[in-house]
Amino acid sequence: MSLKWGIIGTGSIAHTFAIGLKKAKKGELVAIGSRAKETAVKFGSQYGVPEEKCYATYADLLKDPSVDIVYISTPHPQHCEVAIQTVQAKKHVLVEKPFAMNEEEATRILAAAKENNVFLMEAYMYRCHPQTRKIVELIQNGAIGEVKMIRANFAFDGRPLGATSRLWRNELGGGAILDIGGYPMSFARLIAGAAINKNFANPTEIKAVGHIQPDTKVDEWTTASLSFGDKISAQLFTGIFADTDSSVTIFGSKGTITAPNLWRPDLPDMAPMKIELAEYGKKPQQVSFDLVETDLYSIEADAVADAVFQGEKECKYMTWEDSMGQIRAVDKWRKEIGLVYPSDK
Numbered sequence: 001m002s003l004k005w006g007i008i009g010t011g012s013i014a015h016t017f018a019i020g021l022k023k024a025k026k027g028e029l030v031a032i033g034s035r036a037k038e039t040a041v042k043f044g045s046q047y048g049v050p051e052e053k054c055y056a057t058y059a060d061l062l063k064d065p066s067v068d069i070v071y072i073s074t075p076h077p078q079h080c081e082v083a084i085q086t087v088q089a090k091k092h093v094l095v096e097k098p099f100a101m102n103e104e105e106a107t108r109i110l111a112a113a114k115e116n117n118v119f120l121m122e123a124y125m126y127r128c129h130p131q132t133r134k135i136v137e138l139i140q141n142g143a144i145g146e147v148k149m150i151r152a153n154f155a156f157d158g159r160p161l162g163a164t165s166r167l168w169r170n171e172l173g174g175g176a177i178l179d180i181g182g183y184p185m186s187f188a189r190l191i192a193g194a195a196i197n198k199n200f201a202n203p204t205e206i207k208a209v210g211h212i213q214p215d216t217k218v219d220e221w222t223t224a225s226l227s228f229g230d231k232i233s234a235q236l237f238t239g240i241f242a243d244t245d246s247s248v249t250i251f252g253s254k255g256t257i258t259a260p261n262l263w264r265p266d267l268p269d270m271a272p273m274k275i276e277l278a279e280y281g282k283k284p285q286q287v288s289f290d291l292v293e294t295d296l297y298s299i300e301a302d303a304v305a306d307a308v309f310q311g312e313k314e315c316k317y318m319t320w321e322d323s324m325g326q327i328r329a330v331d332k333w334r335k336e337i338g339l340v341y342p343s344d345k
């Protein structure tokens, strides 16, 4: 069985996902939706999509009966309305992170998905990867004893993208937290959950500081301290001003787990993909895990296909309640540093 995908939005990540779909075992790209015919055709021609399936509007793609599922890769402020239109067209949906700008939008998206009885997932792709699943398994098996502290960073140099990029434009949801800060937040929530044998946990407290650029009004860097009850703490860092450390470390009562490249293990140039387990006072050991497919986005697309073919409406790696907890935590992080967008008003 093969899931028939349409892509809405023909920007940077849409290309990465289309390449991933080429290698997916249970899916194929059949249609493209863009804001103009020309961009749709230019994109589609690179992935073997015929011209008549390259649509000049998003609405036209949603009318195509051959499309089972839509991957939404527009800037974040467009996710909500496009996702709602997609589910109302009775299509399943994989919507890029963050799937909404705030809790209010997220609530509307999930209500629409429920009402139309379709699959929906927020595309935190690293959650589907065997490296992440292995870390969860290690935590659940008590490899480092009781989890005490989670440290997670994600930063890159977004300056070369320039002022016109969505990353530096407040009206397009720019800034570090919404672009990449969500990864450390979702990881801390994942691990705090794994420590108590749940899929995720929500922080009981979030304190944050950060820098919002006065001219662009987007956050350039910020750090957040989280507590999950009084037993587990987390320290998160995100920034878009330099390629600084983007690793994760979990500190337990017996030792630590470190992964230098959890977010983009398909890009070894960022940092090596590996899990290191170290008992306190001993040398770190590398932990192996099975990796049949190396393309992160093929792995994600096949995880989605598995869920859809089983008649599930949610993906076990990023459920709807998980996404709701995530958006509430991100909203709180933003509030702490005074970061606002037009969608908040």
Ligand SMILES: NC(=O)C1=CN([C@@H]2O[C@H](COP(=O)(O)OP(=O)(O)OC[C@H]3O[C@@H](n4cnc5c(N)ncnc54)[C@H](OP(=O)(O)O)[C@@H]3O)[C@@H](O)[C@H]2O)C=CC1
Residues within 6 Å of the ligand: 008, 009, 010, 011, 012, 013, 014, 033, 034, 035, 036, 039, 040, 073, 074, 075, 076, 078, 096, 097, 098, 123, 124, 125, 166, 172, 178, 179
């Ligand atoms: N999971 C992951 O690994 C990654 C996820 N992302 C997420 O994917 C989304 C898209 O990111 P990215 O591909 O980098 O963004 P780009 O700016 O490169 O592309 C966005 C695309 O969205 C469409 N679009 C619709 N409305 C607008 C608008 N008002 N302004 C500009 N473009 C618009 C355009 O396609 P068209 O002209 O065809 O309509 C455009 O090409 C973001 O939400 C981001 O968080 C991004 C990178 C990695």
Ligand SMILES: O=C1OC[C@@H](O)[C@H](O)[C@H]1O
Residues within 6 Å of the ligand: 156, 179, 180
């Ligand atoms: O999700 C993402 O991960 C990788 C980053 O380069 C990108 O800006 C971001 O959207």
